[in-house]
Amino acid sequence: MRYYRVATDRSVHLVAEDDAGAFDLTAANERIDSFTTLARCADVAGTSIDDLARRHREDAPDVDLTEADVRAPAKPPEVWAAGVTYEISEEAREEESDSPDLYMEVYRSERPELFLKSTPSRTVGPGEAVGVRGDSEWDVPEPELGVVVYDGDIVGYTIGNDVSSREIEGDNPLYLPQAKIYDRSCSIGPCVASTEEIDDPHELTMTMTIERDGEVLYEESADTGDMVHSCEELVSYLERHNELPELTVLLTGTALVPDDYTMQPGDDVAIEIEDVGTLTNGVVDV
DSSP: OEEEEEEOSSSEEEEEEETTEEEEHHHHOTTOOSHHHHHHHHHHHTSOHHHHHHHTTTTSOEEOGGGSEEEOSOOOSEEEEEESOSOOOHHHHHHHOSOHHHHHHHHHSSSOEEEEEEOGGGEEOTTSOEEEOTTOSOEEOOEEEEEEEETTEEEEEEEEEEOEEHHHHHHOGGGHHHHHOSTTOEEEEEEEEETTTOSOTTSOEEEEEEEETTEEEEEEEEEGGGOSSOHHHHHHHHHTTOOOOSEEEEEOOOSOOOTTOOOOTTOEEEEEETTTEEEEEEEEEO
């Protein structure tokens, strides 16, 4: 199943979608008011999130997602990210940084690069705008598969936009936190697709399309199977000597880096991942 957070007149409900359509889990059981709560209840009951959702299918009213106000599917206290998990050409690394060998060493290393990417106040959802730093002249969206982790276990997948200042990171790799963490620097959504929905997270096509004034500036695709680390490996390193919140999202890196492009206010970025959905965001200055 896929799980969405949908705003209603008075609150935000958790909506599940299966082959028969979408249904309002919160309306069926007011205690199931978020994806975190669903995962917690499933854990206590010793069942899967999808099995628990199916128990409420008959009592849940249908929802038309095409008319719904869809928000970020969850509010994880922490969003983490992995870097250099796909092979990028040496020429691209040289253009970005004076230290391209450093990135190639990380790519070839057994230990992945992991860093804190975002907090709830810096994370936006579908239809909201991501941000461009005012002190950077080269800023790009980075489409990534997001792994949703509950209490140490992978329970689903989402889409992430790891917005980055390549100028700041390129000046010095130690500036990575400033290049990665700022207002509206991360977007996740539009849903969480359960592990039952995604047979193999390493066999998905990921596509990013960027438009400006109705014109397509960039459209390319990549395969998650090209990741040098598996999702399980990345999560295992994230959990080492590191107590995670109850719910965490880990973005798994990107293979799509637009050439000769920098984000501008008014741009529209759409990231589609097979069997998950499409995450669309505008762009504003921050």
